[in-house]
Structure formats: C-alpha cells, structure tokens
Amino acid sequence: MWEAVGNSSPGTTMLVFDRVTTLKQHLRKLERQGLRIGFVPTMGALHDGHLSLIAQARARAEVVVASVFVNPKQFGPTEDLARYPRDLEGDRSKLASAGCDVLFVPSVEEMYPPGFQTEVEVTQASQGLCGAARPQHFKGVTTVVLRLFSIVHPHVAVFGEKDYQQLTVLRTMARDLGLDVEVIGAPLVREPDGLAMSSRNVYLSPEDRQRALALSRGLRQAEARFAAGERRGAALVDAAQAELSQVGLTAEYLELRDAENLEPRAEARGPVVLLVACRVGATRLLDNVIMGRVSS
Amino acid sequence: MWEAVGNSSPGTTMLVFDRVTTLKQHLRKLERQGLRIGFVPTMGALHDGHLSLIAQARARAEVVVASVFVNPKQFGPTEDLARYPRDLEGDRSKLASAGCDVLFVPSVEEMYPPGFQTEVEVTQASQGLCGAARPQHFKGVTTVVLRLFSIVHPHVAVFGEKDYQQLTVLRTMARDLGLDVEVIGAPLVREPDGLAMSSRNVYLSPEDRQRALALSRGLRQAEARFAAGERRGAALVDAAQAELSQVGLTAEYLELRDAENLEPRAEARGPVVLLVACRVGATRLLDNVIMGRVSS
Numbered sequence: 060m061w062e063a064v065g066n067s068s069p070g071t072t073m074l075v076f077d078r079v080t081t082l083k084q085h086l087r088k089l090e091r092q093g094l095r096i097g098f099v100p101t102m103g104a105l106h107d108g109h110l111s112l113i114a115q116a117r118a119r120a121e122v123v124v125a126s127v128f129v130n131p132k133q134f135g136p137t138e139d140l141a142r143y144p145r146d147l148e149g150d151r152s153k154l155a156s157a158g159c160d161v162l163f164v165p166s167v168e169e170m171y172p173p174g175f176q177t178e179v180e181v182t183q184a185s186q187g188l189c190g191a192a193r194p195q196h197f198k199g200v201t202t203v204v205l206r207l208f209s210i211v212h213p214h215v216a217v218f219g220e221k222d223y224q225q226l227t228v229l230r231t232m233a234r235d236l237g238l239d240v241e242v243i244g245a246p247l248v249r250e251p252d253g254l255a256m257s258s259r260n261v262y263l264s265p266e267d268r269q270r271a272l273a274l275s276r277g278l279r280q281a282e283a284r285f286a287a288g289e290r291r292g293a294a295l296v297d298a299a300q301a302e303l304s305q306v307g308l309t310a311e312y313l314e315l316r317d318a319e320n321l322e323p324r325a326e327a328r329g330p331v332v333l334l335v336a337c338r339v340g341a342t343r344l345l346d347n348v349i350m351g352r353v354s355s
Numbered sequence: 356m357w358e359a360v361g362n363s364s365p366g367t368t369m370l371v372f373d374r375v376t377t378l379k380q381h382l383r384k385l386e387r388q389g390l391r392i393g394f395v396p397t398m399g400a401l402h403d404g405h406l407s408l409i410a411q412a413r414a415r416a417e418v419v420v421a422s423v424f425v426n427p428k429q430f431g432p433t434e435d436l437a438r439y440p441r442d443l444e445g446d447r448s449k450l451a452s453a454g455c456d457v458l459f460v461p462s463v464e465e466m467y468p469p470g471f472q473t474e475v476e477v478t479q480a481s482q483g484l485c486g487a488a489r490p491q492h493f494k495g496v497t498t499v500v501l502r503l504f505s506i507v508h509p510h511v512a513v514f515g516e517k518d519y520q521q522l523t524v525l526r527t528m529a530r531d532l533g534l535d536v537e538v539i540g541a542p543l544v545r546e547p548d549g550l551a552m553s554s555r556n557v558y559l560s561p562e563d564r565q566r567a568l569a570l571s572r573g574l575r576q577a578e579a580r581f582a583a584g585e586r587r588g589a590a591l592v593d594a595a596q597a598e599l600s601q602v603g604l605t606a607e608y609l610e611l612r613d614a615e616n617l618e619p620r621a622e623a624r625g626p627v628v629l630l631v632a633c634r635v636g637a638t639r640l641l642d643n644v645i646m647g648r649v650s651s
Contacts, residue, residue, distance in 0.1 A: 079533055174616065176478045177497075177531035183472045201473075209533045235473035237375055237505045320470065 073155040075162045079210055082163050086124070090212055095120040098213030098240075100204060103127035104144035104258035105153050108248035112217040113157040115245045119215045125154050126163040126207055128170060133199030144258050163211070170206065179205045181228045181235070184321055188224050188312055188334060189345070197228050204229055205236075213240050221247040221255050223332055223347045227321050247347070249275065255346045267340040270306045274335055277302035277313075278348040281333050285350045290327045295350075299335060311336040311343070318349055327351060369451040371458045375506055378459050382420070386508055391416040394509030394536075396500060399423035400440035400554035401449050404544035408513040409453040411541045415511045421450050422459040422503055424466060429495030440554050459507070466502065475501045477524045477531070480617055484520045484608055484630060485641070493524050500525055501532075509536050517543040517551050519628055519643045523617050543643070545571065551642045563636040566602045570631055573598035573609075574644040577629050581646045586623045591646075595631065607632040607639070614645055623647060 076082040086096065097120025099112045105127075116123045127150050134140035147164065154162055178198055185197035208216065216233075218226045223244075230242045248256045253275035254268070263271060277299030284298045292315040303310055316323055318330035327350055334347040372378040382392065393416025395408045401423075412419045423446050430436035443460065450458055474494055481493035504512065512529075514522045519540075526538045544552045549571035550564070559567060573595030580594045588611040599606055612619055614626035623646055630643040 083533075083535075174479075174527075175531050176480065177528050178476045178478060180474045180476070181472055182474060183470075206532050209535070212535075231470075232473050235471050236502050237379075239379075239505070239508075 073159055073162055075164060077164050077166065077169065079165065079169060083210055086211060089122050094122050095214045096212060097123045098211050098216040099125045100207050101125060101127055102129045102143065103150045104146055105150045106256045106258065108219055108221060108256035110153060110157045111248050112219060112245050113154065113159050115217045115243060116215065117158050122161065123159050124161040124163065124211055125159045128165055130199055130203045131167060132202055133196050135193055135195060144261055178202050179232065181231045184228045184231045188314065189336060192311055200225055201228060201232050205232065208238060208240055215241045215243055217243045217245050219247060220244045221345060223334055224321060257344065259342055262342040264340060267342065270308060271339045271344055273302045273306045273308055274337055274344060274346040278333060278335065278346055282348050282350060285327055292325045292327060295327060295333055299333065303337065308337050308339060311338060318352060369455055369458055371460060373460050373462065373465065375461065375465060379506055382507060385418050390418050391510045392508060393419045394507050394512040395421045396503050397421060397423055398425045398554065399446045400442055401446045402552045402554065404515055404517060404552035406449060406453045407544050408515060408541050409450065409455050411513045411539060412511065413454050418457065419455050420457040420459065420507050421455045424461055426495055426499045427463060428498055429492050431489055431491060440557055466499065474498050475528065477527045480524045480527045484610065485632060488607055496521055497524060497528050501528065504534060504536055511537045511539055513539045513541050515543060516540045517641060519630060520617060553640065555638055558638040560636060563638065566604060567635045567640055569598045569602045569604055570633055570640060570642040574629060574631065574642055578644050578646060581623055588621045588623060591623060591629055595629065599633065604633050604635060607634060614648060
C-alpha cells in the first residue's frame with residue numbers, strides 16, 4: 060500500500076509506504092541492485108534540522124529513506140505523547156522537496172503488533188543526563204530504531220547531534236550488535252537567534268521563546284571561554300549557568316562529558332560535549348556544544 | 356584469521372574464523388553471490404542433536420555456518436560456566452564431517468569487546484519455566500544470538516526443540532524486530548534409551564544417568580494418555596509426575612503450555628507442549644514433548 064508524491068526534481072517521485080512488508084519488498088529490490096541506502100528516522104513535525112539530515116543521507120547514499128513515527132515506547136506516562144506535534148501533509152511535501160525517495164509512515168499497530176515484547180537497551184550510555192529524567196526513554200528509542208534498521212537495512216543512518224545522548228546510544232547499539240550500518244551525527248541546526256531547532260519549540264509562549272535563548276547564549280559563553288584556553292569543566296559550566304540564572308532558569312542538567320562515550324569529564328581535554336536540558340515553562344529543551352573536536 | 360579443515364566430502368573444506376571482521380567479509384561475498392546462508396549457533400560439546408541441526412540447515416541453505424561460543428552472558432553467577440564441557444577439536448571434525456562450510460569460534464573478547472553494553476530481551480516468553488530459575492539467562496541468549504545474526508546475516512537459523520523456551524524466545528525476537536531470518540525448530544534427538552541428548556549429560560553419574568530416564572519415560576506416558584484421548588492438563592502432568600516420583604525426583608517445573616506462545620494451558624487443545632526441568636544429582640536436565648501438532 061503506497062502512494063506516489065511529486066518531487067521537486069523533475070522525473071522523480073517519493074514513494075510512501077505504511078506497511079512493513081511492502082516497504083521491505085521495495086527496499087530489498089534496491090538492495091539487490093547494489094544501491095546504497097541512507098536512512099533518517101524521525102518523529103515528524105519536520106523542521107530544517109531534519110531536512111539537513113536528509114541532505115546528509117543524500118550525500119552518502121543513492122536511495123534516501125525517511126520514517127515518520129511518533130514512537131509511544133519512548134514517551135513516559137506523564138509526557139507529551141498525545142499532544143506531540145503532527146503534520147504529515149507538511150512532512151510529506153518537505154521530504155519530497157528535500158530529495159527523499161521513500162517515506163515510511165507506519166501505524167503504531169504496524170510497528171508493534173499484538174504480542175510485541177522485544178526490548179533493546181544500551182545500559183551505560185542511557186544512564187544519567189536525559190536517562191535520569193526519562194528512565195524508559197532510550198530503551199524505547201533503541202527498540203524502535205533496531206526494528207526500523209531491520210526493516211530498512213540502511214548502509215548509513217543519520218541522526219542529529221542536537222539529541223547527542225540519543226546519537227551516542229544508537230552508535231553504541233550499532234557497534235555492539237555488529238550492525239552493518241554507519242551511524243552519522245549531523246550538526247545541530249539553530250534558528251537565526253540561536254535557539255536549537257526542535258519540534259517542541261512550537262510549545263513555547265512568546266515570552267518563554269525569549270527566555271529559552273539563554274540556553275544557546277550560555278553554551279556560546281562556555282565555548283568562548285574554551286576558545287580562550289579555559290579547560291576546567293566547572294568554569295565552563297559556570298559560564299553557561301550564569302546565562303540561565305539571569306533569566307531565572309534552572310537546568311535539569313548542565314554537564315561536561317566525553318564526546319565519545321559520554322563519561323563525565325572534570326576537564327575539557329580531548330573531544331568533550333557540554334550538554335544542557337532545561338524546562339522553560341512546561342517545555343523541556345535540549346542543547347549542547349561540542350568542543351575540542353578535530354573536525355565536525 | 357582463519358584455517359581450513361579437511362571435510363569428508365572430497366574437494367570441500369570447512370573454513371574456521373575467530374574474528375568478526377574476516378567472517379563478515381567472507382559471508383558478505385557469498386551473500387552478494389545470492390547464496391542462501393543457514394546458521395546453527397551452538398555452545399560446542401557437540402552431539403548428534405547438534406549435528407541434526409546442521410543437516411536441517413544443509414537442507415535449507417547453500418552455505419552452512421555454525422558457531423561454537425560458550426556465552427558467559429547466559430550463565431548465572433552460580434552456574435556451570437567454568438566447567439561447561441569444551442571440545443573444540445572434536446567439534447571441528449564433527450562439523451566438517453556433517454557438511455558445515457564455515458565455523459565461527461570467537462573469543463569472549465571478540466564477542467563482547469570492552470564497553471559492550473547492549474542487551475536484548477524478550478519479556479513475556481522469557482518469563483516462567485527456565486526463566487524463573489535462571490532470571491538473566493534468556494537475555495544473554497537473545498543478546499548473543501542477535502549479535503550473531505547481525506554478523507552472519509542468515510536466511511535461516513536452526514535451533515533444537517529440546518530447548519523449547521529458547522526456540523520460542525528467539526522466534527519472538529526475530530518476528531518482533533522484523534529480522535530477515537527464518538527461525539527453524541529441529542526435533543529433539545534422544546539417546547537409544549530415551550534420554551534427551553544434551554551436552555550436560557556428561558555430568559551425570561551412572562546412577563543418575565539411570566534415574567534421569569524417568570523424564571523421558573514420564574513424557575512418553577503423558578503422550579500415551581494424550582493419544583488415548585486425555586485432554587486434561589492435570590492428568591497429563593500427573594502421568595509424567597508419577598514416573599519422576601517413582602525414582603525420587605522432584606521437577607523444577609512440569610507444565611503444559613501453548614506450543615506457539617508458551618502461555619499456560621489447562622487443557623491440551625491445539626498444539627501444546629509438556630515441558631519438564633529437573634535436577635538429577637547436581638545436573639539440571641530439560642525435556643519436552645509436543646502434542647497435537649499437525650506436522651512436525
């Protein structure tokens with residue numbers, strides 16, 4: 060069951076599938092032709108950050124597959140599953156214009172049929188940071204992504220560095236299981252004023268939208284200190300903290316971590332990442348900045 | 356890193372790999388040639404039951420891959436990991452003679468490199484039966500088998516029905532994740548006197564070896580009652596129980612379950628399986644009989 064959607068580049072169309080079986084049939088045909096498959100799993104409500112992932116996949120593969128699935132397993136019981144923004148029509152036209160070849164939009168029942176009971180967990184990298192406030196979240200992410208990988212067989216999969224812990228967890232899963240997929244992190248994309256792009260930004264009131272800028276401003280301050288030679292983790296954290304305090308925000312976490320395995324770092328030696336999560340009004344926002352990386 | 360072993364059929368050799376990377380390279384070449392790959396994961400100490408799995412894989416695939424890996428993750432802290440029987444030389448020549456094409460014998464470090472932290476769990480089917488006495492056992496099984504599947508990319512994988520819960524758990528995992536592997540159960544193979552073949556039978560003293568026959572004798576009694584029209588679960592259990600009691604054995608479990616999803620069954624309607632686990636001396640033995648199945 061699929062439908063074709065006109066694509067911006069003449070002569071091509073984006074195929075849309077809502078069934079695992081028919082998607083698999085289509086993709087295995089392409090696989091047998093030796094085509095490289097790039098994959099971008101999303102929860103929809105797409106913004107320019109997502110479209111940059113499509114571009115990264117486009118650059119690395121001959122076929123680009125995206126999925127739009129708001130995965131219930133990665134939401135906690137008190138979280139925003141029901142009101143998570145949905146805009147399938149908008150997503151379809153954005154993806155088609157961005158050069159996506161295949162879109163997978165399964166129902167919850169298609170992804171988790173009755174009797175579904177398999178769970179995948181990455182134990183260490185899922186602990187702390189977002190894992191502390193959202194205890195089942197990453198198990199939901201790894202379970203759905205492994206199922207999607209098994210269906211799509213991507214050669215390369217692209218995730219945003221905005222969700223840095225998620226990216227690390229998924230990289231670890233792919234490495235541990237020996238999956239034939241290269242997990243790529245794509246740079247965080249910001250609004251012109253610095254706010255990290257997120258589907259949840261639509262929740263922010265105009266006032267909270269302004270206060271939220273303290274996150275990126277704080278990380279920029281930390282980055283400037285790092286550029287000036289500061290290596291003490293506490294000093295970098297304080298620089299970011301000062302901006303949050305100024306607008307009355309309290310971070311859920313604001314931590315310096317190893318950029319590869321997310322272990323806590325007291326000093327910014329080697330590649331590190333300064334990560335922040337902060338509730339602004341009722342909206343939980345994430346941001347981070349990577350420092351000391353040779354190339355990004 | 357691999358070595359070749361002479362095979363009984365002239366002109367063929369069994370390749371032995373101990374590294375993931377080189378095994379993958381070899382198997383991906385065969386995959387690109389369109390060859391069907393059959394896979395038999397084992398813990399070694401091979402007996403005729405294992406060799407029947409190789410024959411089943413042989414019948415369904417053009418390339419047969421076996422692995423010998425005593426998986427620490429599926430042993431509890433008080434279990435027999437250290438003394439689990441090992442006979443790699445014997446296993447190699449048995450596999451080569453049975454027509455195995457590729458043998459994978461990884462070290463623990465190769466399967467679980469430093470930092471390995473991914474776990475796969477099938478929640479419902481792993482509960483009860485062996486899961487009650489061995490709480491982390493099936494998580495260890497599903498984790499290692501998913502890693503092996505990701506490395507080998509089998510079209511078909513064969514497991515013995517002797518470990519019936521394990522087979523069900525692995526089938527469930529493959530179905531849930533949408534893996535492109537057909538999980539096949541091969542009939543339990545018995546010694547001439549009825550004892551279910553197991554690598555752990557070598558632990559039995561001559562006296563315990565005799566007492567252990569009560570398991571298969573009991574299941575045969577239950578089967579005879581079923582054949583005579585008995586459908587009450589309790590009566591079938593009692594028939595098996597009587598044989599155990601006669602030699603002073605107490606089952607760890609002796610239960611009638613649905614043969615597909617392992618749910619408890621009070622009556623033997625549709626395909627059911629009567630499963631027993633029993634410690635004989637210090638040795639924990641499993642056995643089962645499937646009843647009401649249309650074809651086996």
